[in-house]
Amino acid sequence: MTIALLLTLAALAVVDSTSFGTLGIPVYLLLTSDRSRGPRLLIYLTTVALFYYLVGVALMLGLSTAMNAFGDVLESRPVRIVELVLGVGLFVLSYRFDPKWRAKRGKPQRTFEPRTGGPRTMVMLGLTAGALEVATMVPYLAAIGIMTTAGLAVTQWGPLLAAYVLVMILPPLALMGLRAVAGKWLEPKLERLRAWLTKHSASMLSWGIAIVGILLARDAAVYLFT
Secondary structure, three states: OHHHHHHHHHHHHHOOOOOHHHHHHHHHHHHOOOOOHHHHHHHHHHHHHHHHHHHHHHHOHHHHHHHHOHHHHOOOHHHHHHHHEEEHHHHHOOOOOOOHHHOOOOOOOOOOOOOOHHHEEEEEEEHHHHHHHHHHHHHHHHHHHHHHHOEEEEEEHHHHHHHHHHOOOHHHHHHHHHHHHHHHHHHHHHHHHHHHHHOOOHHHHHHHHHHHHHHHHHHHHHHOOO
16 A cells, blocks of 8 residues: 555545535535534435445445446447437436526426435435436546555455545535534525525536436447447
C-alpha cells in the first residue's frame, strides 16, 4: 500500500461525494427539516454508506468474476438490440420531464422532492438512491479496480473501503455541523438553495435520464454497427 494509492482513492472518494445520492438528496433533506430531525438524515447517510460498502465488498470478493461467466450471453446480438432500444427509449422519455418541452405543449412543470418521513422512509430512500446510482458509480468502480489490481489483503482493503464511503458522506455531515453552528445566519441561504433545487429538479432528472440513454445506445451501436 503506497501513498500514491491512498491519494488516488481519496480523490475518487471526493468525486463520489458530489453525486446526487450522496450530496443532492442530503442537502435537500437538510433544508426541509428542522434541527430536531437531524438523526433522520444520519439514518439516510448511514444507509447509503452501508449500501456502497456492501456493494464494494461483493465486488472485491468476486461478484464481478461471477458476472463475467455470462459474458457470452451479454455480448450477443439480441441483447445488444434490447440495449439499443432501451437507450433510445430512455432518451425519448427524458423529454417528458424537460420543462421547456412541457411548456411548449402547455403542460405543467413537474418538480421532484425526496419524500421525508420516519426512519423506515429514510432507509428506503437511501436504498433507492444507492440502487439507482449503481450503474453510474464510475469513480467507485475505478477504486475497486485499483484495489483489486494492487492485490491488497482483506485486512487492507476492508478498512480502505470503509474510509472511502466515509469520505463520500463527509460533505453533508459538514453541512449539518455548519448549520448547527451558524444558526439563523445560514437559514435564509439554505432556503434559497432548497428553492433552487426544487425548481430545477425536473431538468436535472431529464438530463440524467438522457445521459444514461445516450450511453446505453452508444454502447450498443458500437457493437452492432462497427
